[in-house]
Amino acid sequence: MIMELLGHEDYLRILLSLRKEGGLRFSQIEKLLGLNPTEVDRALKFLRKGLWVVPHTISAEKGRILVEYRLGKRGAAFLESFKTFTADVQRRKAALGPSEVAQFQSLYR
Amino acid sequence: MAVIFLLGPGMWDPAKRTSSDPAPIRVRREIAKIFGGDGHKVILMEDDPDRQGEDLIQKFDRLLRHKVTDIVLYWPPLAKMQTSYDELILLCDRQEFLKQESITIWVLHHVSVASIDRNDFNVLESGSRSRYLTAVARLGVNPLEWESADNLMEQVRLLSAEL
Numbered sequence: 001m002i003m004e005l006l007g008h009e010d011y012l013r014i015l016l017s018l019r020k021e022g023g024l025r026f027s028q029i030e031k032l033l034g035l036n037p038t039e040v041d042r043a044l045k046f047l048r049k050g051l052w053v054v055p056h057t058i059s060a061e062k063g064r065i066l067v068e069y070r071l072g073k074r075g076a077a078f079l080e081s082f083k084t085f086t087a088d089v090q091r092r093k094a095a096l097g098p099s100e101v102a103q104f105q106s107l108y109r
Numbered sequence: 110m111a112v113i114f115l116l117g118p119g120m121w122d123p124a125k126r127t128s129s130d131p132a133p134i135r136v137r138r139e140i141a142k143i144f145g146g147d148g149h150k151v152i153l154m155e156d157d158p159d160r161q162g163e164d165l166i167q168k169f170d171r172l173l174r175h176k177v178t179d180i181v182l183y184w185p186p187l188a189k190m191q192t193s194y195d196e197l198i199l200l201c202d203r204q205e206f207l208k209q210e211s212i213t214i215w216v217l218h219h220v221s222v223a224s225i226d227r228n229d230f231n232v233l234e235s236g237s238r239s240r241y242l243t244a245v246a247r248l249g250v251n252p253l254e255w256e257s258a259d260n261l262m263e264q265v266r267l268l269s270a271e272l
Contacts, residue, residue, distance in 0.1 A: 026227040041227060048225070051253075051267040057230045059247040065230040067252075073271045 001050050005078065010035060010043045011052075012082070012107060018053060018071040019079055025068050044069060052078065111149045111272035112176050115141055116200075117183030118193050119155060125187040130258075133188050140183060140217075140265050147269040152177070154196070169199045177212055179272055182245065184218040190238060197241045204248055214250040215268060217261065218242075225252060 005011050013033050018024060024032065030040050047053040052075035058066045071079075086105070093101045119134040131139075134155060141151040152172050159168060180200070182193075200207070200214075207214070216223075223232050223242060230252060232242045246252070253268060255261040 037227065048254075051264070051271055054251050054271070055225055055230075055253075057246045057250050057252060059249070065232075065243070065246050066228055067225055067230050074267065 002078070004046070005050075005052065008043065008046075009107060010039055011047060014040075014043050014047065014069075015052060015071065015075050015079055016107070018069060019076065023056065023068045023070040025066060029069070047075070050074065110147075111144075111178045113141075113144055113149050113151045113272070114173060114177045114180045115144075115151050115153050115183065116180060116193065116196050118185070118188035118190050120189050122187055122189040133183065133185055136185070136258075136261070137183055139262070140181070143262065143265050144181075144269050144272075147272075149269065149272055165195065166199060169196065170203075173203065173206070177210075180207075180212060180214045181268070182214065182216045182218075182250075184216060184222050184242065186219045186221045190241070194237070194241050197245050201244050201248065207248065214245070214248060216242075216245065216250045216252045217264060217268070218252060218254060220254050220256045223252060223254075225254065 005015075010033070014029055017029065017032055021028075021032075026037075026040055026044065029035065029044075030037060033040075035043075044053065047069075048055060051072045053069045054072040055067045056070055058068055060066045089096060089101055089104060115137055117133060117137055119137075120132050121130070137153060138156075141153060144151045152175065154168065154172065157168070157172060160171075163171070182197075184193075206212075222234050222238075223230060223246075225231075230246055232239050232246065234242055253264050255264045
């Protein structure tokens with residue numbers, strides 16, 4: 001599961017956005033990250049299944065019940081490990097290659 | 110560690126389900142065992158002895174007000190839900206208390222009961238089942254889907270780590 005998470009840039013970007021914003025709806029994630037609905041849907045299904053994110057219902061008008069996605073404890077723990085990893089990548093920039101590192105850092109800026 | 114009030118049905122609806130699957134109360138005890146194994150305290154209405162002169166509402170209130178941090182509602186398909194409906198009504202009536210105490214409600218529902226579709230939570234149950242689940246979802250809950258017994262237990266293990 002962690003390997004799959006690391007292998008999908010979209011999944012990581014969603015987790016990082018949820019940490020920053022606190023909670024987001026599907027359409028907000030779409031807009032904020034410039035992803036199409038299929039990409040967001042696939043990512044959220046994966047992230048929900050592993051409880052990396054937690055869906056939360058919100059009562060809305062006209063009988064609708066909306067869903068907001070929030071970062072789960074597991075997702076937060078993963079991001080903490082990821083933070084350590086990114087700091088280490090930065091330290092080893094010369095050996096890893098500046099352009100590779102810059103591309104990697106663009107993920108979470 | 111969390112104090113979990115674990116709600117849900119006790120038996121299948123005999124008119125709708127004749128399967129030899131373990132009764133919902135047995136599933137809930139399995140769920141309780143997983144939570145308990147991680148150090149959480151779990152409260153099941155059925156397993157807490159009635160006190161003299163105490164009615165269902167008083168018992169529900171006594172248990173709910175016993176430092177509960179999370180409510181977990183197990184919602185399988187085709188179960189006999191009458192007792193659960195009573196508990197859900199009591200829950201909805203205590204919305205202010207739940208908010209005040211920051212008690213989180215988790216709904217462990219089967220995929221045939223409700224679905225999370227992009228921006229929306231859709232209740233798929235029909236009739237009164239739909240009404241009660243909709244009322245609870247309006248309180249603001251964290252719904253977790255499962256589709257098989259194994260998948261349910263996996264979700265419970267993940268939830269236990271989340272609490």
